[in-house]
Amino acid sequence: MDVSEAVGAGGLADDRALLGRTSTAERVADILRTRIAEGYFPPGTRLSEDGIAGALGVSRNTLREAFRLLTHERLLVHELNRGVFVRVLAVDDVDDIYRTRGLVECAVVRGLGQPPFSLDGLVATVAEGEAAARADDWRGVSTANIHFHRELVALAGSARTDELMRSVLAELRLAFHVVDDPRALHEPYLVRNREILDALRAGERATAERLLARYLDDSRARVTAAYTRAVEARTGPTD
Incomplete structure (x- = not known):
């Protein structure tokens, strides 16, 4: 899948205003990370330097630095003589993401101080998910669920933990975008x-x-089971 010159139309060009006067590779990476998480760039998509740089109004050097940052976060891969692609997870990657989540999220809850806790963020995300379900918007339910877990980790009050989970949950969404039945995946x-x-x-x-x-x-x-089925349906069974 190749995203070329058409990438700017009605898409990333709309994000250009977010860069303001202080355009940086980090802010470009933030925009691309969000777009990847939303499924705008699905796993396996080749990212066009010319198309994206033009849509955002940034230099190719700035964009390449943003690509480098997202490659470090395991959201992108660089293939020699082919370009930069949105990463396609292996099944083992999905399993490892959940191990990381278990270690971090459970530790956050265990380490909370005495109540009352500030739960406004969690309340809002639960309502967000329920509203999306009523609208039969299961991608929206997925997004609300990710927001719930980000708000849960935010209870720790740690910027470093927030940053870690932002990256982990963005990577997890690469798996969600491959699965064909988001309702079955997220409704429970x-x-x-x-x-x-x-x-x-x-x-x-x-x-x-x-x-x-x-x-x-x-x-x-x-x-893991749903992702394995989806991958096998696209590529054939793996040993």
Whole structure:
């Protein structure tokens, strides 16, 4: 899949205003990371330097630095003499992402201080997911679910942990975009997000951690199985 000169029309050109006068590789990377997470650039997409640089109004050197940053985050890969592509995850990558999530997210809940906690962000994301479900917008449910887990980790008050999870969750969405049935993938977790929120509201951190650990184990099994089926449907069975 190749995204070339047409990439700017109605797409990245709309993001140009976000760069303002202080255009930097980091801000370009932020825009591209968001677009990748939204599925605008699906896994396997070749990114055109000319198309993207023109759409955003940045130099090719700035764009290449943004590509380098996102390659370091494992969202892009550079293939010699072919170009830069949105990464296609291996099944083992999906499993490893969930191991990382379990280590970080459960540790955040376990390490929370005494209630009351500031749960406004979690409340908003639960409502966001439920509204998307009512509208039959299952990609929107997926986005709300990612937001829920980012807000959960944000309870730690750690910029470094926030940055880590932003990268991990963006990488996970590369798997979500390959799966053909987002409703089956995400619907079961709407109720479970609310259960975790309710436990935290009640100050029951141990209960919230137990619910979260079970949630992540179940989600890992479900996503890994769905991703494996999707990959095999496109490429044939792997040994």
